[in-house]
Amino acid sequence: MTYIVKPRLHHPKLPTNALGYTHRDYEGSVSTLCAGCGHDSISAAIIQACFELSLPPHRIAKLSGIGCSSKTPTYFLGQSHGFNSVHGRMPSVLTGANLANRDLIYLGVSGDGDSASIGLGQFAHCIRRGVDMVYIVENNGVYGLTKGQFSATADKGSSAKRGAVNSDSPIDLVAMALQLGASYVARSFSGDKAQLVPLIKAAIQHKGAAFIDVVSPCVAFNNHPGSTKSFDYVRDHNEAVNQLDYMVERDAIVADYAPGTVETVMQHDGSMLRLRKLALDYDPHERISALTYLQQRQAAGEVVTGLLFVEADHGDMHGYLDTVDSPLNTLGEAELCPGPDLLERYNAAHR
Amino acid sequence: MHPTDISNPDYFHKVVDCQWACPAHTPVPEYIRLIADRRFGDAWAINWESNVFPGILGRTCDRPCEPACRRGRVEKEPVAICRLKRVAADNKGDISRYLPAIPTQKNGKRIALVGAGPASLTVARDLMPLGYHCVMFDGDSKGGGMMRSQIPRFRLPETVTDEEVDIIVDMGVETRFGPGGYVDSLKSLLAEGWDAVFVGSGAPRGREIEIPGRQEAGAHIHIGIDWLSSVSFGHVDKIGRRVIVLGGGNTAMDCCRSSRRLGGEEVTVVVRSGFEEMKASAWEKEDAQHEGIPILNFLVPVEFTHDSGKLTGVLFEKVKAEYDEKGRRNLVPTGEPHTHVPCDDVLVAIGQENSFPWIERDIGIEFDRWGMPKVDPKTMQASLPHVFFGGDSAFGPKNIIWAVAHGHDAAISIDKFCHGEDVAERPAPGVTLVSQKMGIHEWSYDNDISNDLRYKVPLRDLKVALKDIRTEVELGYDDKLAFLEAERCLNCDIQTVFAGPLCIECDACVDICPMDCITFTDNGAEAELRTRLSAPATDFEQDLYIGDSLKTGRIMVKDEDVCLHCGLCAERCPTGAWDMSKFLINITQAGTACRSR
Numbered sequence: 001m002t003y004i005v006k007p008r009l010h011h012p013k014l015p016t017n018a019l020g021y022t023h024r025d026y027e028g029s030v031s032t033l034c035a036g037c038g039h040d041s042i043s044a045a046i047i048q049a050c051f052e053l054s055l056p057p058h059r060i061a062k063l064s065g066i067g068c069s070s071k072t073p074t075y076f077l078g079q080s081h082g083f084n085s086v087h088g089r090m091p092s093v094l095t096g097a098n099l100a101n102r103d104l105i106y107l108g109v110s111g112d113g114d115s116a117s118i119g120l121g122q123f124a125h126c127i128r129r130g131v132d133m134v135y136i137v138e139n140n141g142v143y144g145l146t147k148g149q150f151s152a153t154a155d156k157g158s159s160a161k162r163g164a165v166n167s168d169s170p171i172d173l174v175a176m177a178l179q180l181g182a183s184y185v186a187r188s189f190s191g192d193k194a195q196l197v198p199l200i201k202a203a204i205q206h207k208g209a210a211f212i213d214v215v216s217p218c219v220a221f222n223n224h225p226g227s228t229k230s231f232d233y234v235r236d237h238n239e240a241v242n243q244l245d246y247m248v249e250r251d252a253i254v255a256d257y258a259p260g261t262v263e264t265v266m267q268h269d270g271s272m273l274r275l276r277k278l279a280l281d282y283d284p285h286e287r288i289s290a291l292t293y294l295q296q297r298q299a300a301g302e303v304v305t306g307l308l309f310v311e312a313d314h315g316d317m318h319g320y321l322d323t324v325d326s327p328l329n330t331l332g333e334a335e336l337c338p339g340p341d342l343l344e345r346y347n348a349a350h351r
Numbered sequence: 352m353h354p355t356d357i358s359n360p361d362y363f364h365k366v367v368d369c370q371w372a373c374p375a376h377t378p379v380p381e382y383i384r385l386i387a388d389r390r391f392g393d394a395w396a397i398n399w400e401s402n403v404f405p406g407i408l409g410r411t412c413d414r415p416c417e418p419a420c421r422r423g424r425v426e427k428e429p430v431a432i433c434r435l436k437r438v439a440a441d442n443k444g445d446i447s448r449y450l451p452a453i454p455t456q457k458n459g460k461r462i463a464l465v466g467a468g469p470a471s472l473t474v475a476r477d478l479m480p481l482g483y484h485c486v487m488f489d490g491d492s493k494g495g496g497m498m499r500s501q502i503p504r505f506r507l508p509e510t511v512t513d514e515e516v517d518i519i520v521d522m523g524v525e526t527r528f529g530p531g532g533y534v535d536s537l538k539s540l541l542a543e544g545w546d547a548v549f550v551g552s553g554a555p556r557g558r559e560i561e562i563p564g565r566q567e568a569g570a571h572i573h574i575g576i577d578w579l580s581s582v583s584f585g586h587v588d589k590i591g592r593r594v595i596v597l598g599g600g601n602t603a604m605d606c607c608r609s610s611r612r613l614g615g616e617e618v619t620v621v622v623r624s625g626f627e628e629m630k631a632s633a634w635e636k637e638d639a640q641h642e643g644i645p646i647l648n649f650l651v652p653v654e655f656t657h658d659s660g661k662l663t664g665v666l667f668e669k670v671k672a673e674y675d676e677k678g679r680r681n682l683v684p685t686g687e688p689h690t691h692v693p694c695d696d697v698l699v700a701i702g703q704e705n706s707f708p709w710i711e712r713d714i715g716i717e718f719d720r721w722g723m724p725k726v727d728p729k730t731m732q733a734s735l736p737h738v739f740f741g742g743d744s745a746f747g748p749k750n751i752i753w754a755v756a757h758g759h760d761a762a763i764s765i766d767k768f769c770h771g772e773d774v775a776e777r778p779a780p781g782v783t784l785v786s787q788k789m790g791i792h793e794w795s796y797d798n799d800i801s802n803d804l805r806y807k808v809p810l811r812d813l814k815v816a817l818k819d820i821r822t823e824v825e826l827g828y829d830d831k832l833a834f835l836e837a838e839r840c841l842n843c844d845i846q847t848v849f850a851g852p853l854c855i856e857c858d859a860c861v862d863i864c865p866m867d868c869i870t871f872t873d874n875g876a877e878a879e880l881r882t883r884l885s886a887p888a889t890d891f892e893q894d895l896y897i898g899d900s901l902k903t904g905r906i907m908v909k910d911e912d913v914c915l916h917c918g919l920c921a922e923r924c925p926t927g928a929w930d931m932s933k934f935l936i937n938i939t940q941a942g943t944a945c946r947s948r
Contacts, residue, residue, distance in 0.1 A: 002922045003792050007800035007865045007915055009425045011886040036857040036925025044862035191858060219925040231855050
């Protein structure tokens with residue numbers, strides 16, 4: 001790890017966002033991960049996304065479990081709320097936090113071990129409940145902190161650094177998220193910020209469960225020939241179905257693309273997504289055909305990336321449960337103790 | 352763009368902005384690190400080798416390095432390079448072990464040096480260790496030239512001048528100082544059969560002012576540099592109570608501050624231009640104002656008023672600056688009534704001129720139409736092959752550090768000339784580039800960036816300072832301040848060296864760089880490429896470092912402009928594609944290394 005603090009000095013002409021912050025203001029402390037770790041690029045992408053959206057840092061809550069990936073919230077958004085939970089239990093804590101205070105932006109950061117092994121059940125239920133959050137899995141296919149054993153997302157037939165071949169079938173978290181009802185599903189690559197940053201921005205603006213699987217090479221244990229999660233493998237087999245441009249203004253739509261190759265999707269808050277189609281036959285609004293497409297391409301050895309599925313008016317947990325509109329900490333005595341008359345009526349309704 | 356050729360010494364030399372800007376190319380970051388390490392003698396030696404007068408320049412240099420300093424581009428002010436140099440000189444201790452041996456067996460070549468200023472002294476310093484017999488001529492009784500005669504003692508104590516001049520003279524230079532050393536004819540000097548003659552006679556004439564009253568009131572109107580020299584040699588020790596200094600250069604600042612110490616209670620500087628356009632260095636103006644000297648601007652002197660020959664004041668016309676369509680400035684009268692400023696003495700410091708009445712025009716030395724000798728700017732050679740010029744006498748008034756640079760160049764030429772070699776063929780610099788990696792995250796230099804702002808040099812109490820013209824005003828940094836100021840240096844000579852074939856394009860360097868210097872992108876033409884980097888790269892003076900051989904076919908672009916040389920790119924690089932390497936460039940000086948045979 002780096003011993004010195006990242007210098008406070010910054011580029012004199014650094015752009016500022018609507019709040020007057022530079023992207024440096026969204027940083028955390030210097031990473032203690034291995035040099036070159038893909039996770040650090042994901043942290044940088046989150047920083048860039050939050051900067052570009054001009055999010056007030058104190059309105060964001062970042063939650064994580066255990067593992068290399070789950071250490072990363074320390075390295076971004078140093079001014080935001082954070083919760084480092086028990087291994088695999090981030091989804092429950094996030095769900096609880098979201099129920100208590102629905103006004104914050106929830107960013108769940110997890111890894112392939114944290115979400116696909118010990119926390120698989122938590123992951124599944126959090127997605128199917130439609131919790132309004134961004135759930136990012138930093139997926140490197142190995143247990144980095146324990147020296148590189150295969151994780152549950154490692155592809156069958158891929159090999160470890162010392163040559164052992166993985167004989168178990170992989171868990172595809174994207175397919176699971178699609179099947180469990182996530183309303184925003186994407187996959188990206190830590191080495192491609194041009195793709196990743198807009199996907200994170202759109203996920204943050206999305207209301208409902210947004211899931212992003214980010215393939216993130218482990219430079220120490222999984223960046224060798226035979227790995228399917230190395231820089232070289234992902235670059236060689238990356239099949240992006242579309243390129244997302246995130247836009248706030250409708251006016252910003254530029255019509256210089258061939259007809260049928262650009263699609264504009266309005267989010268619930270009125271913000272606009274522009275999707276440039278790269279695979280012309282891919283429809284990101286069809287859950288079932290998306291699953292089929294993914295499995296076909298995956299069988300061919302490709303890593304399908306891009307915005308894989310989006311459903312703008314899906315709703316979220318608060319809508320399903322018909323919860324109170326304001327965060328619980330803003331409720332006063334009048335709302336919390338509405339009096340004996342109301343209690344009597346409520347009880348009567350159940351008799 | 353093409354990949355950067357880092358084997359060209361100029362590329363990394365330019366990144367060390369201070370060293371590149373210094374006419375003598377002193378390795379600044381190298382000696383600043385030594386100061387931080389309390390190795391003052393070693394720091395002094397680096398300076399002495401390259402700029403010859405560390406103690407003098409550490410107090411008086413025009414510091415072209417400081418405006419160039421990268422620190423000034425990433426925060427408010429540059430590193431106080433000049434005053435750190437003084438720290439090295441003040442604390443150097445015994446320096447005898449750094450001095451070169453002087454051969455007792457001479458090489459039989461006799462060199463005449465006209466003038467004993469910084470240029471001639473540098474030539475002697477470079478040639479004496481090679482076995483030359485150098486003879487130095489000067490009309491003053493001691494060596495040093497304008498460093499001794501024109502720079503006031505409160506800025507530069509005479510002991511410092513003595514010491515640094517003596518180091519050179521004690522190498523065995525034969526001196527002909529005093530009235531007998533004044534050269535009044537180059538023709539007769541050449542007739543003495545020297546192997547080479549170096550002219551470092553300076554720009555000794557102060558510019559005159561021709562306005563009414565100049566003659567009549569002349570007794571109390573003095574030419575600035577002549578007056579300073581008289582003060583320096585003790586011929587003048589007082590001045591009137593009210594003094595006007597005409598002119599806005601550094602000489603004017605020395606005149607007004609000297610006046611304050613010789614009885615001038617109301618000293619005023621008056622300049623024709625605006626305050627901002629004055630030629631004086633910003634810090635010299637600041638020093639003058641600190642001593643209670645007002646600077647009046649946009650006033651053109653039109654008449655010296657006098658009462659039957661006794662100066663009573665100066666009449667000024669008020670002007671304003673107007674710019675024509677080509678952006679040239681004209682000073683035009685405002686039409687307001689003239690201003691009269693009463694005074695007892697006037698010092699005229701409106702410029703210096705060269706003067707060569709002692710060089711006959713028929714001896715083969717060509718002059719241009721401005722009366723300046725034709726001198727090759729690289730070799731310092733005149734049209735008469737065995738005559739060389741340097742310092743102010745070569746290209747007009749500049750400053751000490753330029754004179755030193757000229758001296759080094761002239762010494763190389765003289766040495767090559769005396770060995771029958773082509774002087775136009777210049778020696779390449781000595782360059783080393785060595786990795787500074789000591790461990791996984793350890794470097795041989797302190798890469799932690801100091802957030803401190805520039806430290807002010809402590810000054811002597813004004814009341815005490817103004818009492819005696821020989822009392823040095825600046826006290827210099829003490830140990831602690833020197834360390835803290837040295838820590839502000841960004842170590843620009845520790846270069847970020849990129850090896851494309853090792854890079855796996857993981858973006859770790861891009862993500863960690865505190866200055867957003869690094870971008871991986873598709874190649875393009877420079878102007879267009881600069882528009883799509885991580886952060887704006889609008890300074891075309893600062894190079895883009897281009898690295899190729901990447902697997903994706905993209906290029907690595909690093910904007911050198913505001914790089915802190917903190918080494919975080921190299922620390923976060925998993926494959927060692929980035930390395931921090933110390934680039935040391937030593938400009939070759941006269942000697943066997945610069946000869947081709």
